[in-house]
Structure formats: structure tokens, C-alpha cells
Amino acid sequence: MSTPTGLPADIHPVPLDIRWTGVSVDLGGRHVVEDLDLFVEGGSWTTIIGPNGAGKTTLLRALTGTVPHRGTVTIGTDDGAVLARRERARRLAVVPQHPVIPPGLGVFDYALLGRSPHQGMRFAASADDRRRTSEVLDRLDLTGFADRFVESLSGGERQRVVVARSLVQDAPVLVLDEPTSFLDLGHQMDVLELIAELRSERSLTVVCTLHDLTVVGQFADKIAVLDGGRLVEHGTPGEVLTPEVIARHWGVEVHTERHDDHSVSVSVRRRGR
Amino acid sequence: MPSGSRLGAPWLLAGVGAVLLAGVVGVATGPVSIPIGQVVRELLDRLPLISMDSSLSATEQAIVWDIRAPRVVLGLLVGALLAGSGAAYQGVFRNPLADPYLLGIAAGAGLGATIAIVTELREVIGFIDPVPFAAFAGALLAVTAAGTLSVRRGRIGSPATLILAGVAVANFFTAIQTFVQQQNAETLQQVFAWILGRLSTAGWGEVRLLLPYAVICSIGMLLSVGALDVLAVGDEEASTLGLNPRATRRIVLVVASLAAAAAVAVSGLIGFVGLVVPHAVRMVAGASHRRVLPLSLLFGAAFLALADVAARTVQAPAELPIGVITAFIGAPFFLIILRRQLTS
Numbered sequence: 001m002s003t004p005t006g007l008p009a010d011i012h013p014v015p016l017d018i019r020w021t022g023v024s025v026d027l028g029g030r031h032v033v034e035d036l037d038l039f040v041e042g043g044s045w046t047t048i049i050g051p052n053g054a055g056k057t058t059l060l061r062a063l064t065g066t067v068p069h070r071g072t073v074t075i076g077t078d079d080g081a082v083l084a085r086r087e088r089a090r091r092l093a094v095v096p097q098h099p100v101i102p103p104g105l106g107v108f109d110y111a112l113l114g115r116s117p118h119q120g121m122r123f124a125a126s127a128d129d130r131r132r133t134s135e136v137l138d139r140l141d142l143t144g145f146a147d148r149f150v151e152s153l154s155g156g157e158r159q160r161v162v163v164a165r166s167l168v169q170d171a172p173v174l175v176l177d178e179p180t181s182f183l184d185l186g187h188q189m190d191v192l193e194l195i196a197e198l199r200s201e202r203s204l205t206v207v208c209t210l211h212d213l214t215v216v217g218q219f220a221d222k223i224a225v226l227d228g229g230r231l232v233e234h235g236t237p238g239e240v241l242t243p244e245v246i247a248r249h250w251g252v253e254v255h256t257e258r259h260d261d262h263s264v265s266v267s268v269r270r271r272g273r
Numbered sequence: 274m275p276s277g278s279r280l281g282a283p284w285l286l287a288g289v290g291a292v293l294l295a296g297v298v299g300v301a302t303g304p305v306s307i308p309i310g311q312v313v314r315e316l317l318d319r320l321p322l323i324s325m326d327s328s329l330s331a332t333e334q335a336i337v338w339d340i341r342a343p344r345v346v347l348g349l350l351v352g353a354l355l356a357g358s359g360a361a362y363q364g365v366f367r368n369p370l371a372d373p374y375l376l377g378i379a380a381g382a383g384l385g386a387t388i389a390i391v392t393e394l395r396e397v398i399g400f401i402d403p404v405p406f407a408a409f410a411g412a413l414l415a416v417t418a419a420g421t422l423s424v425r426r427g428r429i430g431s432p433a434t435l436i437l438a439g440v441a442v443a444n445f446f447t448a449i450q451t452f453v454q455q456q457n458a459e460t461l462q463q464v465f466a467w468i469l470g471r472l473s474t475a476g477w478g479e480v481r482l483l484l485p486y487a488v489i490c491s492i493g494m495l496l497s498v499g500a501l502d503v504l505a506v507g508d509e510e511a512s513t514l515g516l517n518p519r520a521t522r523r524i525v526l527v528v529a530s531l532a533a534a535a536a537v538a539v540s541g542l543i544g545f546v547g548l549v550v551p552h553a554v555r556m557v558a559g560a561s562h563r564r565v566l567p568l569s570l571l572f573g574a575a576f577l578a579l580a581d582v583a584a585r586t587v588q589a590p591a592e593l594p595i596g597v598i599t600a601f602i603g604a605p606f607f608l609i610i611l612r613r614q615l616t617s
Contacts, residue, residue, distance in 0.1 A: 064513050065512070065513075066509050066512060066513065085512060085515050085516070085517060086515035088513075088515070089513060089514055089515035090515070092513065094510070094513040096509070096510055096513075099506070099510065100505075100506045100507035100510055102367075102505035102506060102560060103560060104555055104559055104560025105502075105505065105559070105560050105561060106277060106278060106559060106561070108276065108277035108278075109277045109278050109502070109559075109561045112277055113502065113503055113506060113514060114514070116503050116514040116515050116516060117514060117515035119499065122496055122497075122499050122500070123499025123500045123502070123503055123516070124499050125277075125499070130276050130277065133277070134276070146277070149559075169514075
């Protein structure tokens with residue numbers, strides 16, 4: 001049974017809030033994230049941007065529980081630190097920046113891994129797991145690739161397969177770390193537009209990092225700017241993506257254009273002209 | 274509708290067919306030639322509800338049941354355990370080069386067995402043979418050492434790192450074993466007989482000894498196929514998919530080491546089976562452990578039984594150690610995989 005949102009009837013899409021409170025992460029003696037507070041409202045899309053080394057990925061890893069941190073990260077109403085690994089995986093689906101693609105694994109088998117947190121100790125796939133997986137592959141136009149090896153796909157196709165795995169997970173929160181980093185402009189837009197569609201279909205909370213300032217302002221309700229491990233700006237694209245903010249933290253001169261739908265596009269000027 | 278890699282009846286039938294074929298060929302081959310048709314009839318005759326006259330003489334029946342059959346069955350079990358544990362090690366370490374022999378597991382088992390033999394543990398314990406247990410302890414120690422040496426802060430080193438660690442561990446354990454042996458020269462013959470492989474002296478006793486381990490380990494490894502598939506995406510992603518990578522690795526390592534050690538304990542050191550068979554399976558059936566593990570068990574069994582046939586016939590009436598046959602096939606195979614690793 002499927003609901004109009006595309007989710008099976010037994011999974012209720014409850015939007016979950018995410019809250020970082022006083023989060024600090026030290027890696028190799030360096031303060032990568034320092035005393036950071038950030039709130040992401042359930043069902044909204046927040047994009048985290050910042051110069052290289054600002055701590056964007058580390059902030060996501062504190063959320064996904066893959067880096068030791070101080071402070072608390074709340075997922076829904078629960079402290080992430082006390083959630084069992086499996087329960088956390090039912091709430092957060094992660095699209096990593098550099099996904100490990102196992103050689104010789106087919107697209108279907110790879111996407112099926114997303115069902116893991118819903119499976120028992122043996123991680124045995126049920127008929128329902130397989131049905132959910134084919135539905136998602138179908139939704140992302142990947143059915144024709146089901147038996148191909150993931151490693152044999154192009155960058156754009158591969159990224160769609162990784163997104164498919166995260167959707168198969170049926171988690172209310174989607175965490176994406178630079179989901180477009182190896183894609184050309186057309187494929188970047190494809191992936192981001194896909195995530196935007198899926199978000200409204202499934203009422204997902206989206207937490208995403210991006211480095212490409214030109215597209216950032218068109219795919220987020222809120223933008224958080226990190227610099228030196230601290231949150232330096234937080235607001236709507238219109239509030240945050242100003243020439244002054246970008247000059248201050250990136251040291252480049254940009255022109256911004258505000259659109260009627262409150263989105264912002266950014267174009268860059270070469271320095272020293 | 275696509276449904277991904279499941280074991281599937283065709284693969285299962287192919288594997289079972291290979292085991293039966295290797296079994297029949299193994300029983301039919303030897304200095305006294307017995308036609309395959311008669312062997313099949315003789316074997317079927319033993320099945321419940323089937324009565325068939327194979328027209329074998331009493332001597333031929335004795336050759337089939339007391340000499341050849343136990344040896345073939347032992348070969349099947351050892352082959353299944355070595356290939357299955359190889360597939361499990363490769364999954365756990367995400368390393369296509371992992372093999373019980375190359376990881377130093379065989380050397381560890383050898384050291385354990387040697388210590389058990391020279392200290393005459395059997396006299397101390399009495400009612401059970403402690404050699405397989407000592408071999409298991411040594412195997413677990415070796416794989417833990419090799420694994421620990423190549424994993425640093427939760428990061429797994431390159432495939433070559435693990436193999437080099439295994440080589441170092443194997444040499445170290447072999448050195449200790451040689452030392453222990455020299456200190457106890459009177460047990461030398463017993464130790465060597467153990468090390469050089471013993472499919473040739475097999476009776477039903479060894480089969481009875483190995484069978485419980487084979488059953489338990491095979492079930493254990495088959496239960497882990499789902500977790501091994503999750504582990505294939507690396508520790509961090511596996512963790513975000515709800516799997517505890519460290520605990521999983523530890524459990525699978527124990528089961529695979531028990532399997533390898535049990536095989537080594539009854540048959541001595543046979544290399545490369547755990548490398549060649551899972552790799553060949555992956556090439557034709559894909560890398561999902563849902564297929565690789567069960568098929569490695571089946572084709573590993575068939576492979577070793579046939580390797581034993583080769584060992585018995587190549588220089589007939591003399592016999593080659595079976596490890597020579599497996600190394601002859603396996604070492605070039607290893608080099609091919611190694612080269613592929615270098616280019617990718």
C-alpha cells in the first residue's frame with residue numbers, strides 16, 4: 001500500500017527537527033568545529049556552505065555519529081548520542097561525499113543496502129525490501145540499470161544510484177555531503193532538482209553541504225555559513241547570500257540576483273579588475 | 274521486475290552438481306579402475322529407498338567405502354571450509370587477496386598444533402583430541418595479528434598491507450614452530466606428517482572429527498552474508514546503515530578462523546583454495562555475498578576433491594602433496610589478481 005506521497009502506508013513521514021547545541025569537534029589537535037549551535041526545522045532544506053576547511057563535513061559527521069564530538073545533536077526529540085545505531089539509521093539517510101562503491105555489486109543490490117536498518121540481525125532482505133527498492137529505482141528512472149555494476153556507470157548515474165540507496169532507507173531526514181562535487185553543471189542541477197522534488201513528495205528534512213555558490217541560493221530554505229569551525233551567518237538565501245558576506249568569508253567579488261520566488265543566483269567576478 | 278542477486282536455483286543446482294560430479298570422479302579414480310557407472314550405482318544403492326546392484330566385488334566395495342569415499346568426503350569438507358573462509362575473510366577485510374594461507378592463519382594453526390603435539394596435551398586432557406583446538410587458537414592469534422597490524426585507527430590498509438602483514442606473521446609463527454620442533458626432535462615425524470597434508474591417510478575418523486565444525490562454520494558464514502554485503506561499503510557508511518562494523522568483523526573473523534583452522538587441523542596446510550574459488554565465483558556470479566559465500570562452499574568442495582584426483586593421478590602410482598596442485602593453480606591466479614589491483 002502506498003500513500004500519495006510515495007511512502008508505504010506503514011511509515012509515517014513525520015518531519016524531524018535537527019538541533020546542534022554547543023557542538024565542538026577536535027581532530028588531530030585542531031578545533032574543526034567550535035561551540036556551534038544550529039537549528040534545522042523539520043521538513044525544511046538547510047544548506048551549509050563555507051570556505052574549504054570550515055568544518056562543513058565534520059558538522060554532518062557529528063550528526064551522523066561518525067565522529068566523536070562534545071555538545072549534543074538532537075534528532076527529532078532525542079539526543080543522537082543515546083540513539084541506537086539502527087534507530088539513528090532509520091531517521092537519517094546519508095549520501096556521503098565519496099561513497100565507497102563495492103566492485104562487482106549491481107545497482108539493485110547496492111540500492112537494497114538502504115533497507116539495512118529495517119532488517120534483522122542477519123540483514124536478510126525481505127520481499128517487501130525488494131519491492132521498496134524496485135519502486136525507488138523506478139521513481140529515479142534507474143530500472144534499466146538494475147543489473148549493471150555500479151562502478152560501470154557515469155558520474156551522474158552513479159550519484160543517482162547513491163541517492164536511490166538513501167531513499168530506499170525511508171528515513172525522514174536526508175543528509176547530503178557535497179552531492180554534486182564531481183558533476184558537470186547539467187548533472188548538478190539534475191541531482192539538486194531531484195532532491196527538491198523528493199523532498200516535497202516525502203516531506204523530508206534536508207541537510208546538505210555544497211561548495212558551488214552559484215547554485216546554493218536556489219535550493220534551500222535556510223543557509224548556514226561556516227568559517228573556521230564557527231557559524232557566522234544563518235538565514236534565508238536572501239539574507240545570507242549578499243556580496244558583503246561572500247567577500248568577507250570567501251574573498252571574492254560577486255553579483256547577486258534575487259528572483260521572485262525568493263531564490264538567489266550568484267555570479268562571480270574575476271579579482272583585480 | 275529486477276530483484277538483485279539472490280542465490281537462485283540455477284546457481285545452487287550448478288554448485289550441487291559440481292560437488293556430486295567431483296565426488297563421483299574422486300571415488301572412481303585410483304589404481305584399481307572402477308567404471309563410473311558402477312560407482313554411481315554403488316553410491317545410489319546406499320541411499321534410503323533405493324536398491325541397486327552395482328555388481329562390485331567385495332574388494333571393490335571396500336576400496337570405494339573404506340579407502341576412497343572417506344578421502345573424497347574429507348576433500349569436499351576441507352575445500353568447502355577453505356573456500357568459504359577465504360570468501361568471508363575477503364568480505365571482512367574488503368580485500369580480494371585475503372586467503373587463510375596468505376594471512377598467516379595456516380602458520381598460526383601449524384604452530385598451535387605443533388605445541389599441542391610436543392607438549393602431549395592429549396595425555397593431559399585425555400578424552401578429546403586437543404590438536405584442532407590448539408590449531409584454532411593459533412589461527413585466531415595469527416589472523417588477529419595480521420588484521421591488527423594492517424588496521425590503524427579503524428582504517429583498513431591497502432590490500433597489499435594486509436598480505437605483507439600476513440607474510441610477516443606467517444614467517445614469525447613458522448620460526449617459532451621450527452624452534453619448538455627442534456627442541457622436541459622426537460616428535461618431528463608426527464609434526465611433519467601433520468603439516469604436509471593428510472588427505473592421503475584419511476579414514477572416516479577425520480571426517481567425523483571435521484563434520485561438526487564444517488556444519489557449524491558453514492551455517493555461521495551463511496548467516497553473515499547480509500552483514501558482509503553491508504560491510505562492503507566501508508565502516509563509516511555501514512555504520513550509517515545501522516551496522517556495527519567492528520562487532521560484525523570480530524564475529525565473522527572468529528567463525529572464518531574456526532573454519533580455516535578446523536580444515537588445516539585435519540588436512541595440513543593447503544594454500545590458495547580460499548583465493549581461487551571465491552574469485553572465480555565473483556567473476557561469474559557477481560560480488561554479492563548472498564551468492565559468493567554459498568557458491569564458494571560448494572565449488573570449493575568440488576575444487577579440492579578434483580585437485581586431490583589430480584594429486585593422485587599426475588605421478589601415479591606416486592602421489593603429489595595436494596598443496597602442490599593448489600599452489601600450481603593458485604599462485605599464478607594470485608599474481609593476476611594482484612596485477613589487477615595495481616592497475617585499478
